[in-house]
Amino acid sequence: MRVAVVGYGTIGKRVADAVSVQDDMRLVGVFKTTPDYGATLAARKGYRLYAPDDKRESFRKASLEVSGNLTDLISEADIVVDATPDGVGAENKSIYAKAGKPAIFQGGEEADVAETSFNALANFENAVGKKFVRVVSCNTTGISRVLSALKLGGLGIKKARIFIARRGADPREYKKGPINDVVPNPATIPSHHGPDVKTVLGDIDIITAAVAVPVTIMHMHMAYIELDDAPRREKIVDVLASTPRILLFDVKAGYNSLAQIVEWARDMGRPRGDVWEVAVFSDSITLNGRELYLMYGVHQEAIVAPENVDAIRAVGKLSDKWSSIEKTDKALGIVTHGKRYG
């Protein structure tokens, strides 16, 4: 499967890297509109660069070789991963359709850009053989994994109420805020995450509220989930611990905050210190009858990278759900110890 990555920002560069380490797909190249350091680093990795015709000269001046334009890139690929800024994907869709190539969009696009929204644990099957698929955004991915884990563990979810302290900006976004402020984001309830979870988990009773905080490293969720029954805490711990792409972190081992999770990822030698897993603070897992409480971190830059790889496999019918998840995880180096695959 030959993959084109269009848009080489926070998500695009991670998807390109994740695709490159899989043995059943190949990165054709990346489409980029500016010859900045991102382009230079992509070229250094050996990724072929594609750019708009009117930008060729600026790439040449930056000593960057351009292999073609968007049409060239698409024609050489079997599938496109569109990781352009919010809304641009929808504009690009007609180009992909005209070329007869399937495409994966990101969560910044409206759900109706695609035939189905996607989260590997939640609804891999829905994307099999589809033409246009949308990988849901980072926070929605985090929620979808946690709720899917509970469902896969046989636990019925009566309702989910999730309260999110969003990171204000990604580390490289030097112009965004807030600093020293907490911003209702949005001030209205629900935030878009609740409805977005329904695009992959179906008609679940979920409401989310979110505030933005002066942090760049990760999102933090405080989740309140009402279950159909009152399980023992050990059951929840077991279900979360055995689900792929969810990891538990104990305070007694020194994991006191999101920064500790990031430090762990850096020490593990992860590229860019990426945390592909939902990082659950195990001490926070609390049961009050049928009410389950937990807190977990979501690494906004990294969490959707493995999901994009699985979406490619689903669209290309390269393998089934559990084989794809396992394959992606092993190739990336996601912690798989004791995880159940299917």
Add this chain to the structure above:
Amino acid sequence: MRVAVVGYGTIGKRVADAVSVQDDMRLVGVFKTTPDYGATLAARKGYRLYAPDDKRESFRKASLEVSGNLTDLISEADIVVDATPDGVGAENKSIYAKAGKPAIFQGGEEADVAETSFNALANFENAVGKKFVRVVSCNTTGISRVLSALKLGGLGIKKARIFIARRGADPREYKKGPINDVVPNPATIPSHHGPDVKTVLGDIDIITAAVAVPVTIMHMHMAYIELDDAPRREKIVDVLASTPRILLFDVKAGYNSLAQIVEWARDMGRPRGDVWEVAVFSDSITLNGRELYLMYGVHQEAIVAPENVDAIRAVGKLSDKWSSIEKTDKALGIVTHGKRYG
């Protein structure tokens, strides 16, 4: 009523100022252990300084006149407000008891330091004539006001689940964190706030969870409250708008975040930019059947100042609940337009 303030930090200095503007009580002086700029500014306001005997010399070197030691201050007062660091109040209690003087403690002390915990809206009557009273902490005060407003408005509360993004430190605390981190605080659930609310509101079903964020200006609460019935949204807005010490802020008027609330307080000419009211983001008030959602800011430095004044009146039997609240609010300049007092 002659009032002594012991401990002149974030809370103490505000209580001293709040007492000074009431016409039925008089500030005798403040007890301070270090001759720092706080002491200099207190002296400049004309507050008499009291200090430990072994610190007299250091105060003299800083050109600060000392009127006596702790025993002297207590003997000249009818009541003590203890605003010392967490735990010190409990140590001081025997001194106040020995002198036969009633005392008000702060929320940093354990509840058992006093005969009753206190929040003016929630349980003013419980403190009437008592010897030892504890004003609950800032977050607990915020929650107690909101829940009291609903109760006073005739709305039954089935359960309250409050998720708190705590400010990491006060503006002057230059050594505290976090920076660029979100810290489960505590990692276990519930945080102390839920149980603490029960000390003033009785046996209510409440659970709280909290994280600390890199903000110094205010706390933000995301509240989920299950009511006995399903009221119209207008009812909730009316109840909150007409309750003293709760204010509504609209996004359409430019109140997009906590920083806007603080800017409002500064523009209002408030001392230190203090926000004594619970600052509710009115756009966040949402009803989903019997479920009520709202977000509100709690100014950790200021919100308990009026509560301390009311606690003094309750202990001294100076006036009844609603007269005290109204008197305190008018003296401080708390926004009273359209509020119902009793």
